[in-house]
Amino acid sequence: MAIKALLLLAILGSPISVARLTAAQSDPLASWNEGPAKLAIVDFVRTVTDKNNPKFVSPEERIAVFDNDGTLWVEQPIYAQFTFAFDRVIDLAPKNPQWNDQEPWRTILARDTKAMAKFTQQDVDRIIAVSHSGMTVEAFQNDVKEWLVAARHPRFKRPYTELVYQPMLELMQYLRANGFKTYIVTGGGQEFLRAFAEKVYGVPPEQVIGSAGKVRFEYDKDSNPVLMKLPEILLIDDKGGKPESISMFVGRRPVAAFGNSTGDQQMLEWTGAQRSARLMMLVHHDDADREYTYGATSKIGPFPESLMAEAKSKGWVAVSMKNDWKKVFPFEGKTP
Amino acid sequence: MAIKALLLLAILGSPISVARLTAAQSDPLASWNEGPAKLAIVDFVRTVTDKNNPKFVSPEERIAVFDNDGTLWVEQPIYAQFTFAFDRVIDLAPKNPQWNDQEPWRTILARDTKAMAKFTQQDVDRIIAVSHSGMTVEAFQNDVKEWLVAARHPRFKRPYTELVYQPMLELMQYLRANGFKTYIVTGGGQEFLRAFAEKVYGVPPEQVIGSAGKVRFEYDKDSNPVLMKLPEILLIDDKGGKPESISMFVGRRPVAAFGNSTGDQQMLEWTGAQRSARLMMLVHHDDADREYTYGATSKIGPFPESLMAEAKSKGWVAVSMKNDWKKVFPFEGKTP
Numbered sequence: 001m002a003i004k005a006l007l008l009l010a011i012l013g014s015p016i017s018v019a020r021l022t023a024a025q026s027d028p029l030a031s032w033n034e035g036p037a038k039l040a041i042v043d044f045v046r047t048v049t050d051k052n053n054p055k056f057v058s059p060e061e062r063i064a065v066f067d068n069d070g071t072l073w074v075e076q077p078i079y080a081q082f083t084f085a086f087d088r089v090i091d092l093a094p095k096n097p098q099w100n101d102q103e104p105w106r107t108i109l110a111r112d113t114k115a116m117a118k119f120t121q122q123d124v125d126r127i128i129a130v131s132h133s134g135m136t137v138e139a140f141q142n143d144v145k146e147w148l149v150a151a152r153h154p155r156f157k158r159p160y161t162e163l164v165y166q167p168m169l170e171l172m173q174y175l176r177a178n179g180f181k182t183y184i185v186t187g188g189g190q191e192f193l194r195a196f197a198e199k200v201y202g203v204p205p206e207q208v209i210g211s212a213g214k215v216r217f218e219y220d221k222d223s224n225p226v227l228m229k230l231p232e233i234l235l236i237d238d239k240g241g242k243p244e245s246i247s248m249f250v251g252r253r254p255v256a257a258f259g260n261s262t263g264d265q266q267m268l269e270w271t272g273a274q275r276s277a278r279l280m281m282l283v284h285h286d287d288a289d290r291e292y293t294y295g296a297t298s299k300i301g302p303f304p305e306s307l308m309a310e311a312k313s314k315g316w317v318a319v320s321m322k323n324d325w326k327k328v329f330p331f332e333g334k335t336p
Numbered sequence: 337m338a339i340k341a342l343l344l345l346a347i348l349g350s351p352i353s354v355a356r357l358t359a360a361q362s363d364p365l366a367s368w369n370e371g372p373a374k375l376a377i378v379d380f381v382r383t384v385t386d387k388n389n390p391k392f393v394s395p396e397e398r399i400a401v402f403d404n405d406g407t408l409w410v411e412q413p414i415y416a417q418f419t420f421a422f423d424r425v426i427d428l429a430p431k432n433p434q435w436n437d438q439e440p441w442r443t444i445l446a447r448d449t450k451a452m453a454k455f456t457q458q459d460v461d462r463i464i465a466v467s468h469s470g471m472t473v474e475a476f477q478n479d480v481k482e483w484l485v486a487a488r489h490p491r492f493k494r495p496y497t498e499l500v501y502q503p504m505l506e507l508m509q510y511l512r513a514n515g516f517k518t519y520i521v522t523g524g525g526q527e528f529l530r531a532f533a534e535k536v537y538g539v540p541p542e543q544v545i546g547s548a549g550k551v552r553f554e555y556d557k558d559s560n561p562v563l564m565k566l567p568e569i570l571l572i573d574d575k576g577g578k579p580e581s582i583s584m585f586v587g588r589r590p591v592a593a594f595g596n597s598t599g600d601q602q603m604l605e606w607t608g609a610q611r612s613a614r615l616m617m618l619v620h621h622d623d624a625d626r627e628y629t630y631g632a633t634s635k636i637g638p639f640p641e642s643l644m645a646e647a648k649s650k651g652w653v654a655v656s657m658k659n660d661w662k663k664v665f666p667f668e669g670k671t672p
Binding site for chain 2: 060137181190191194204205206208212215216217218224225227234239240241243244247248249250251252266269270273
C-alpha cells in the first residue's frame with residue numbers, strides 16, 4: 001500500500017479498510033499461494049470447527065498427523081539422522097579400532113559417501129542400532145542437541161533445524177489455533193525428533209511418534225534408576241507401522257494426515273477410510289530451484305506415479321512446492 | 337446447615353461467612369480426611385504452581401502418572417480384565433470345541449474359580465493373547481464397552497466402572513485443574529482401559545499407557561484398511577516396563593506418581609530420582625470393611641514390608657484407605 005493511500009486512510013479513517021488490511025496481514029497461511037491446496041485446508045478447517053455443520057468434529061477428535069522427513073523438513077540428499085549416525089560412528093571409532101577393517105564401519109570412517117549411499121537396509125539398521133545405544137535416553141538427546149547446533153546441510157550450509165518448510169509450520173500453527181492436536185509420525189527415531197520438535201515445530205515430546213529402539217530400566221553405579229538405550233529395534237514407524245503406532249500412541253484415528261511418500265501411504269489411507277470430514281495431503285517435491293525434485297515422474301522412488309494416481313482417485317491433495325508455496329524456508333528473504 | 341442458620345445468613349448477609357461456606361463446599365479434595373496425605377498433595381501442588389517458588393514446575397512438565405488396578409479402582413478378588421478374558425473364552429468356546437479337553441480352557445469353561453486362581457503367568461498370557469486378538473481394535477473396544485455394562489463385581493454387585501476410588505477421582509481432577517496432564521500407566525491392556533478411561537476418569541485415550549498386543553495394518557475383504565489385533569505381546573507395562581513406557585509414550589519424566597504395589601515401584605523410583613519437586617504416593621489397602629486388606633503385613637504380596645520400608649526411607653506417602661479417605665466409592669451415601 002502506497003504512502004498516499006495510508007495517508008488517505010488516516011484522514012478518512014475507514015474502519016472497513018483497516019479491518020481488511022489487518023486480515024490480510026494476519027493470514028495464518030501467508031506463505032501459501034491462493035490455489036486448490038490452500039483452499040482445501042481452509043475449507044476443511046472451517047467445516048470441522050463449525051458447530052452447525054453436520055461434519056463438525058469435536059475438539060478432542062481433532063488429531064492431525066505429520067510425517068517429518070520430506071514433509072516438514074528437507075530429506076535430501078540424505079536423512080539428517082543418517083548423517084548424525086555416521087558422525088557418531090566417527091566419534092565412537094577410537095574406542096572401536098576393529099571398525100577400521102569391518103564393514104559398514106570402514107566405509108563410514110573413509111567418508112566414502114558414494115559407497116555409503118549404497119548401504120543396504122541391514123547396514124543402516126546396524127549403524128542406527130550401534131550409534132543410538134549404550135547411553136541413557138537423556139544423554140542421547142543431549143548428543144542430538146549438540147550435533148544439531150554444529151551440523152550443516154551440504155547444499156544449504158545451514159543447520160538442519162533451519163531447513164523446515166515455512167508453509168508447513170504455518171499449517172501446524174493454524175491447525176493448533178483451531179483446536180487440533182498436531183502429532184509428528186516419523187520413520188525417524190522418536191528420541192532424535194524429540195530433541196528439537198518442541199522448539200522447532202511447537203510439538204511437545206508426547207506428540208512425537210517414531211521408530212523406537214528398546215529401552216531398559218536399570219540402576220547405575222550410584223543405584224540411581226536410569227533408562228538405557230539398547231541396540232535393539234522395537235518399532236519401525238513406516239508404511240503400515242504408522243497407523244499401527246498411531247493406534248497405540250493416540251488411540252484415535254486422525255482426521256488430517258500429511259506425508260510425502262509411500263511410507264505415508266497407509267497412514268493417509270487409514271485416515272481417509274472413515275465417514276467424518278478428513279483431509280489427506282502429500283507434499284510433492286517439484287521445485288529443484290528452491291529445494292529438490294523427486295516427484296511423480298517414474299514407477300519407483302518415494303513418490304511414484306502410482307501414489308499420485310491413488311491421491312487423485314481418493315481425493316488426496318498433492319501440494320506442489322513450486323506452485324503452492326510462496327516461500328519454502330523461513331530464512332528466505334531475510335539477511336543471513 | 338440448618339434452615340435457621342440459612343435464614344440468619346440471609347438476614348445478616350455476611351459476605352465472609354458466604355465465602356467460607358463456598359470454600360468449604362468446593363474443597364477439591366472433599367473425600368480426603370485432613371492429615372499428612374492430603375497435606376502432602378496440597379503442599380506439592382502449591383509449590384509447583386507458584387512462580388515465585390524455586391521449585392516451580394512449568395505447565396508442560398506437570399506430568400502425573402497413575403497406576404490403575406488397586407490405585408484407581410478395585411483389583412480384588414481378581415483383575416476385572418481377567419474376568420473379561422474368561423467371559424470372552426466362554427463366548428468363543430462354541431467355535432473352539434477342542435477347548436473342552438484342553439487346559440487352561442477347560443478350567444475356564446468349567447467356571448472352576450479355585451483352579452483359575454492358580455493359573456500360571458504362562459496360562460494367563462495365553463488366555464489374554466487368545467481372548468484379545470482376531471478382531472480390529474475398534475471391534476475389541478466395543479466388546480469391552482458392552483461387557484462393562486453387563487458385568488458385576490462379585491462382592492459389590494455393581495459395574496466395575498462404579499468401583500473407582502472417589503478420592504483418586506478428586507485428586508486427578510485437582511491436578512488437572514492445576515495444569516497437570518494426568519496419565520494412566522497400567523499393567524492392564526491399554527485398549528481395554530481406553531474403552532472407559534475418558535468417561536470414567538476424564539483421561540483421554542492418548543494419555544492411557546498400558547500393556548499392548550501387536551496390531552497389524554491390513555486390508556479387509558472390501559479393501560478397507562483396518563488394524564487387526566494379533567495374539568502376540570509387544571509391551572508389558574509392569575515394574576521396569578512402566579518407566580520404559582512412560583519414556584516412550586510421554587518423553588518426559590513425571591513429577592508425580594501414584595501406585596499401590598511392587599509393580600509401580602520402579603515408576604515411583606524413577607519419578608523420585610530427580611531434583612525437581614515431586615510427589616510419590618502408594619495407596620495402602622488397609623480397609624477390609626469398605627474395600628480390602630492386603631497391605632504391608634508380610635514379606636510377600638503386592639505391597640510387602642520391603643515396599644513400605646522403601647516408601648518410608650524415600651519420603652513416599654503411604655495413603656491409608658482407612659484413615660485418609662472419608663469415602664471410598666462415589667456411590668457411598670447415595671441411594672442406589
